[in-house]
Amino acid sequence: MSDLHNISQGSHDLVDHALVELVNQVPTDPGCYLWKNAAGKVLYVGKAKNLRSRMRQYVHGTDERIKIPFLMEETTSFDYVVVGSEHEALVLEINLIQQYHPPYNVDLKDDKSYPYIALTKGDVFPALKYTREKHKPGTRYFGPYTDAKSAREMIDIVRKVTPFCVGSCAEWRRVNRLAQARPDDKDIIQLICAQNGRPCFDFHVGKGPGVCAGEVTPEQYDQNVRLVEDFLSGHRGAFIAQLTDQMQDAAAELDFEKAARIKRRLDVIKGLDDKQRVVFPTAIDADFIGFWREETIAGACIFLVREGRVIRSCEFILDKGNDVPEQELVAGFVKRYYEQTADLPLEVNIPVQLVDPEAVEEWLSAKRGRKVVLHVPQRGEKAHLASMASTNARHALMRYELRTGYDDKRTNDALMQLESALALDGPPMRIECFDISTIHGKHTVASMVVFTAGKPDKSQYRRFKIKTPLIEANDVVSMAEVMGRRYGPERMADERFGKKPDLLILDGGKPQLNAARKQLAELGVNIPMAGLAKSDEELFVVWDDVPVVLPSGSASLYLVKQVRDEAHRFAITFHRELRGKAMTVSILDEIEGIGPTRKKALKKAFGSMKKLRAASVEDIAGVPGIPQAVAQDVYDTLRAWDAELAKTHKHAPADGQMAEQADEQAAKLSKV
CATH class of the missing domain: 3.30.420.10 (Ribonuclease H-like superfamily/Ribonuclease H)
Incomplete structure (x- = not known):
C-alpha cells in the first residue's frame, strides 16, 4: 500500500523557505518524490530509502550534481509516495518516469515505440508477429529491436528453422477466429481444419506447419512453440541437439527426405552462428x-x-x-x-x-x-x-x-547563446582562441585556433614561438606578445590570417584577459574578448567584474570548451615537437665522435629519431662514415635515454610534469 501526498506553494517569493519547511514534514519512510513547477508539470522523479533525508539534500543544496540548482529554481511544489521497501520504490520510480517523462530524468532521445517480435501464447496455435506494441496479456515479447529490418529478418530465420505460423497469414487468422468462436471445441479444431481447411502458401514452401490444413495437433505445435522461445532467447544448444537427434533417427529409419529437411534447418542455424563472434569459451548469458x-x-x-x-x-x-x-x-x-x-x-x-x-x-x-x-x-x-x-x-x-543535423542545430543555438551571454553585436561567426604552453619558460609556444560558424577551420590555425626571454613560465607576458604579433598592423593586413574575429577567447583567467586588453588598446584594435578559467568554466569579461557562467549542459558551454580544448591540444602538440627536437639535438651533439657530418649522415640514413632509437648497433655501424665504436656509443646512449624516459613516464602524474622531467633527464644524459 502506498500513500500519495501533494505539497504546493503559491508564493514564488517564498518558495525556497516554504519548500524547506514542507520537506521537514516529509516522513522518513522509503518512497518516491516528484519535484514540480508552477504549472504542475513533473520536473524530476527520484526514489529514496529515507524520503526526508534525500529531499533535504535538494533544498539545502548539499546535492552536488550540476543540474540540481537549475531544477530547484523551477520547482515550486512536490509530491511524494510512501511505499514499503526500497525495491517497491524502484519499481514505482520506473513507472512514474514512464508515465511523466520528466525533463530532468534520463530518457531516450528518440522516444518512439521500438519493434518487438511477439509470440501470441494465448492462442491455441500461437503465431509470431512483428509489432511495436507491448501490452497484451498472454503474449511474450522479444526485443526491443532498434532495427525494424533485423526484427523481420529474425522472424524469417525462425521459420526456416522451425515451421511456424505468422499473424499476417490470412489462413492462420481464419483458424484463430474459429478457435475463439468455438472455445469448447478446441480439441477438435485440427479435425475441422483437416476437413474444411485450405493450406496456405507458406505450408507448401515449408515455412508453415500446416495448422490451416489440420496437419499438426495442438500438442505437436506446442513443441514448436518451446523451440521458438528457446531460439529467440538465444538458447540454441538444446535446440540444436534435439534437431540433430531427429535427423539421425530419420536417417536410421531410411527417411532421408525428412533427414535432409532437418539438415537444412541445422545449416541455417550454423550459418547464423558463423556470423557471430564466439566471445567466451563457456555458455554464459x-x-x-x-x-x-x-x-x-x-x-x-x-x-x-x-x-x-x-x-x-x-x-x-x-x-x-x-x-x-x-x-x-x-x-x-x-x-x-x-x-x-x-x-x-x-x-x-x-x-x-x-x-x-x-x-x-x-x-x-x-x-x-x-x-x-x-x-x-x-x-x-x-x-x-x-x-x-x-x-x-x-x-x-x-x-x-x-x-x-544535431550538430548544426546545437552550433546555431551555441552562437545565439554566446551573443546574448557576452553582449555581442551579433553571433560570433569567427572565434579565435589562444593558449600558451611552456615548461618553466622553456620552449614556450602559443597556439591560435579558429572556429568559423562554430566549426574548426584548421586552414586558419597558427602557432607562435615566444621570443621574449623568460626565466620561468609567464603566461601573461607570453599572451601580451602573441596579441601584439597577431593583431599588429602587418598581420591584420595579411590575408593569410583572415579577417578580424567576432570573439576572442583566451585560455586563462583575469590576468591573461587584462594583458590582452592592454595590448590591443595600445594597437588601437577593438575585439570582444573573454578569458576562460579552467577550474569553474567561467568566462571573464572586460565589461563586468563578475564572470559570466554559461548554463551547465548548454550548447554555448559545449562550444566554448571545445574551442578551448582544441587550442590546448594544438599548443601542446607544437610544444612537444620543439621539446623533442631540442632533446634529440642535445643527445647526439654530446656523443663523442658525432659531429655535424656524422649527424647529418644518421639523419639521412634513418629519417627520424624514432627509427634511430629502434636501430641495432650493426644498423648504425652500417651508415657510411660511422665507425663501430661510435655506433656502439650512439646505441648505448640512446638505450640509457629510453630507460630514463620510461621511468619518467611511469611516475609522471601530469603531462606537464612528465615533459619537465623528460627535459631534465635529457639534460643529464647530454652531460655524460
Whole structure:
C-alpha cells in the first residue's frame, strides 16, 4: 500500500523557505518524490530509502550534481509516495518516469515505440508477429529491436528453422477466429481444419506447419512453440541437439527426405552462428552495455550474449550526457531498458557501479525469476566486449547526429547563446582562441585556433614561438606578445590570417584577459574578448567584474570548451615537437665522435629519431662514415635515454610534469 501526498506553494517569493519547511514534514519512510513547477508539470522523479533525508539534500543544496540548482529554481511544489521497501520504490520510480517523462530524468532521445517480435501464447496455435506494441496479456515479447529490418529478418530465420505460423497469414487468422468462436471445441479444431481447411502458401514452401490444413495437433505445435522461445532467447544448444537427434533417427529409419529437411534447418542455424563472434569459451548469458557521452546527449549500445555468443546488439540515443553524473546516466538507462524487455540475462555488465546496486539487482531478479547480478568488468574478455560496446555507442551517436543535423542545430543555438551571454553585436561567426604552453619558460609556444560558424577551420590555425626571454613560465607576458604579433598592423593586413574575429577567447583567467586588453588598446584594435578559467568554466569579461557562467549542459558551454580544448591540444602538440627536437639535438651533439657530418649522415640514413632509437648497433655501424665504436656509443646512449624516459613516464602524474622531467633527464644524459 502506498500513500500519495501533494505539497504546493503559491508564493514564488517564498518558495525556497516554504519548500524547506514542507520537506521537514516529509516522513522518513522509503518512497518516491516528484519535484514540480508552477504549472504542475513533473520536473524530476527520484526514489529514496529515507524520503526526508534525500529531499533535504535538494533544498539545502548539499546535492552536488550540476543540474540540481537549475531544477530547484523551477520547482515550486512536490509530491511524494510512501511505499514499503526500497525495491517497491524502484519499481514505482520506473513507472512514474514512464508515465511523466520528466525533463530532468534520463530518457531516450528518440522516444518512439521500438519493434518487438511477439509470440501470441494465448492462442491455441500461437503465431509470431512483428509489432511495436507491448501490452497484451498472454503474449511474450522479444526485443526491443532498434532495427525494424533485423526484427523481420529474425522472424524469417525462425521459420526456416522451425515451421511456424505468422499473424499476417490470412489462413492462420481464419483458424484463430474459429478457435475463439468455438472455445469448447478446441480439441477438435485440427479435425475441422483437416476437413474444411485450405493450406496456405507458406505450408507448401515449408515455412508453415500446416495448422490451416489440420496437419499438426495442438500438442505437436506446442513443441514448436518451446523451440521458438528457446531460439529467440538465444538458447540454441538444446535446440540444436534435439534437431540433430531427429535427423539421425530419420536417417536410421531410411527417411532421408525428412533427414535432409532437418539438415537444412541445422545449416541455417550454423550459418547464423558463423556470423557471430564466439566471445567466451563457456555458455554464459550476459548483457554488455556501453555508453558514449557528449555534453547534452549520449549513445548507448547493448551486446546480448547468450550461450557465449553475441546474438544481437541494440543502439539507443539518450537525452542526457556529460550534464549528469555517469552513475545517474547508467542507472537511468538500465531501468528504462529492462522495464521494456522481457529478455533478461543472468549478468548485466555496466561501465560504473551504481549507487543502489542491490535494489536494481533485486528488481531485475524479480522480473527474470532468477538471480541477476550487476557487474563492472575490469579485465579480460568481458572488459574487451564492454569496450567494444562503448565504441559502437560512439558510432551510433555519430550516425544519429549526422542523420538529424544535431550538430548544426546545437552550433546555431551555441552562437545565439554566446551573443546574448557576452553582449555581442551579433553571433560570433569567427572565434579565435589562444593558449600558451611552456615548461618553466622553456620552449614556450602559443597556439591560435579558429572556429568559423562554430566549426574548426584548421586552414586558419597558427602557432607562435615566444621570443621574449623568460626565466620561468609567464603566461601573461607570453599572451601580451602573441596579441601584439597577431593583431599588429602587418598581420591584420595579411590575408593569410583572415579577417578580424567576432570573439576572442583566451585560455586563462583575469590576468591573461587584462594583458590582452592592454595590448590591443595600445594597437588601437577593438575585439570582444573573454578569458576562460579552467577550474569553474567561467568566462571573464572586460565589461563586468563578475564572470559570466554559461548554463551547465548548454550548447554555448559545449562550444566554448571545445574551442578551448582544441587550442590546448594544438599548443601542446607544437610544444612537444620543439621539446623533442631540442632533446634529440642535445643527445647526439654530446656523443663523442658525432659531429655535424656524422649527424647529418644518421639523419639521412634513418629519417627520424624514432627509427634511430629502434636501430641495432650493426644498423648504425652500417651508415657510411660511422665507425663501430661510435655506433656502439650512439646505441648505448640512446638505450640509457629510453630507460630514463620510461621511468619518467611511469611516475609522471601530469603531462606537464612528465615533459619537465623528460627535459631534465635529457639534460643529464647530454652531460655524460
